[in-house]
Amino acid sequence: MKPAPSRAPPASPVALRVIHGIVFGGLTAICVVAGMAEFEHLWRTQVQPFHAGPPPRPALVLAMLTTVVAMGVILVQSLRGRSARLLWSLFVLAGLVFTLWDTHEGPVPGRSTPSANLKILQVARALHGRMVEALQTRGALPEDAESWQEALQQVAQGQPTPVRTRSFTPLPFRIQKVDSLEALPPEAPPGTVFLYVVEGGVAYELQAVGLSPEGGPWRLLAPNGDPVVFRGAYNPDLAPASGEGGSVPP
Numbered sequence: 402m403k404p405a406p407s408r409a410p411p412a413s414p415v416a417l418r419v420i421h422g423i424v425f426g427g428l429t430a431i432c433v434v435a436g437m438a439e440f441e442h443l444w445r446t447q448v449q450p451f452h453a454g455p456p457p458r459p460a461l462v463l464a465m466l467t468t469v470v471a472m473g474v475i476l477v478q479s480l481r482g483r484s485a486r487l488l489w490s491l492f493v494l495a496g497l498v499f500t501l502w503d504t505h506e507g508p509v510p511g512r513s514t515p516s517a518n519l520k521i522l523q524v525a526r527a528l529h530g531r532m533v534e535a536l537q538t539r540g541a542l543p544e545d546a547e548s549w550q551e552a553l554q555q556v557a558q559g560q561p562t563p564v565r566t567r568s569f570t571p572l573p574f575r576i577q578k579v580d581s582l583e584a585l586p587p588e589a590p591p592g593t594v595f596l597y598v599v600e601g602g603v604a605y606e607l608q609a610v611g612l613s614p615e616g617g618p619w620r621l622l623a624p625n626g627d628p629v630v631f632r633g634a635y636n637p638d639l640a641p642a643s644g645e646g647g648s649v650p651p
Contacts, residue, residue: 418479425493429472432497435504436465442512447567449616451591454512456569461503468496517563517591518611522621522629524574525594525609527556529631532605536635541602546578549596562592564612582606582630591618604634 443457471492478485511517531552536542543549553574561571572592579585579595585608589595593610608630613619621629 418482418484421484421490422476422479425472425475425490428493428497429468432465432468432493432500436461436500438504438508439465442509445616446565446569449567451564451566451572451612451616451618452512453514453517453563453612454565455509456565458503458509461500464496464499464503468493468500471496511563514612514614518621520563521574521592521609521611524553524557524562525607525621525629525631528553528594529607529633531556533633536603536605536633537639540635540637542598542605544598544600544602546576546596549578550576553594564591582608582628585620589618593618599634605632607631 439457439461442452442454443462446452446456471489474489475485475493478489511520528549532542532549553576557574561573564572566572572590574592574594576596577586577589577593579597582595582597585595589610591610591612595608595610597606599605608628609621610618611621623629
């Protein structure tokens with residue numbers, strides 16, 4: 402006696418499938434919109450040589466992908482005339498709840514190019530303030546890049562720049578000594594501070610490299626389009642500044 406052939410599960414009502422798709426499709430859309438900034442940032446980190454800010458939040462990206470995949474299964478099952486299992490609906494709801502909870506504080510700060518450039522400019526300005534004070538106190542500054550690098554690390558408090566590579570490695574602040582600010586190396590990464598010291602250490606010039614909107618290195622510019630250059634020179638007619646002029650290596 403042959404076994405009776407298995408029957409296909411009965412098709413669910415069209416109206417139920419339509420309502421189910423509309424409701425959970427809307428929930429998925431809310432999830433995608435709420436977390437789209439993470440995918441945009443992830444895309445930007447891989448198509449640009451450098452980017453600003455911390456990496457995408459992996460848990461949030463995973464929650465969004467889970468929601469989209471679950472909605473895809475629901476849609477396929479609906480087109481086949483059947484309702485999807487309850488588990489897939491729960492995946493959509495869980496992904497939505499996690500996405501909204503993880504994004505309730507708003508966008509992640511520090512991911513914009515202007516904010517990264519501002520931080521680099523602030524560190525360069527702080528270095529200039531420390532060194533010009535030491536110059537007026539001592540009458541001369543060290544000419545070696547190592548001493549300036551040590552001072553740069555002090556004003557940066559040992560922190561790297563807010564700029565990262567495609568592998569999310571933060572770029573350090575670094576000094577690069579040059580013979581002139583008129584002919585600078587083109588491939589210096591963001592966070593580089595070009596240093597030109599006059600022989601004898603009685604004057605210097607500093608110029609920082611920031612991040613372009615396209616994710617490449619570029620020299621930081623003033624609102625009028627001129628490069629931002631910090632200059633210091635010893636003036637014997639001015640009284641020495643009070644204090645020791647900061648912790649500058651001899």
